Amino acid sequence: MNEALDAHGVTPAQFSELMIRLLDHGVLCRDESKKEAELYDRYLRIPELVEDYLSVLQVRLHHEHRFASLRLFPPGAEVPGLADQDEGLGGGLRHRLGQQEVALVLVLRAEYDKALREGQIDEQGQATLPLEALTLASKNLLGRPLPDGRTEREALFRRMRQLRLIRGAGDAGLEDGEAWVTIRPDITSLVTDAVLATLIEREDDQPCT
Known part of the structure; x- marks a missing residue:
């Protein structure tokens, strides 16, 4: 992993920051803030590594290219679509919407x-x-x-x-x-x-x- 990251000019700390932000918030939009723009651009440098990491967790990523946004879906959710009744959506992947x-x-x-x-x-x-x-x-x-x-x-x-x-x-x-x-x-x-x-x-x- 470190070698693959280094080949794309991304440090392990930067990769960790991106993954923690994605998993914590469940969504990332480039036009939301300077920080989210930075993280989104970082994702574009290593999309395969991010998606491989998420696949181990059975978490799927929906990339809306036109509007430069990323959204995570927990196991069992439709992509795109509403999550199934057992899983729910949320800032944390398991947080059920009221x-x-x-x-x-x-x-x-x-x-x-x-x-x-x-x-x-x-x-x-x-x-x-x-x-x-x-x-x-x-x-x-x-x-x-x-x-x-x-x-x-x-x-x-x-x-x-x-x-x-x-x-x-x-x-x-x-x-x-x-x-x-x-x-x-x-x-x-x-x-x-x-x-x-x-x-x-x-x-x-x-x-x-």
Whole structure:
């Protein structure tokens, strides 16, 4: 391993830093910060070594080349797709998403797909919409709004930012009726088209009131 790393100009300490960051966070996006850009570029120098290391753990890596992001999936998860019920997703690979977190991920995916169909995607593949639209979409798709409590809502959106699924919606802006949320294209790697279709079909089957 050391010889292979040395051939690519990467030290064992640098390799360890990259792997610890990936396994700890489960996701890495080049445009998130200067540090993540550095780690992503380091991965590009040694992709085979990283993936060989992860294969021993039966952890799979999804590389979204277009948007320069990496996301890890635990054993048993679909790639891309939602993890199976036994494993769950999370910053730690075994951390299960809560019910409200899963609900918001589904709503984000549905809204991203809508923006994609309408051509409302920027050059980075992101969709931006008002926070109010997410609340309305949650009511329409899942029959319930986003949490009303400030603490609960802050924690929910903070988790989405940690998963690199959204930008914006910082804690200070959640009480602002004019707040906007930017959905990252990585949302498509967590929710398959089949799951999305089932969700939309369920909405269409609901009786009109």
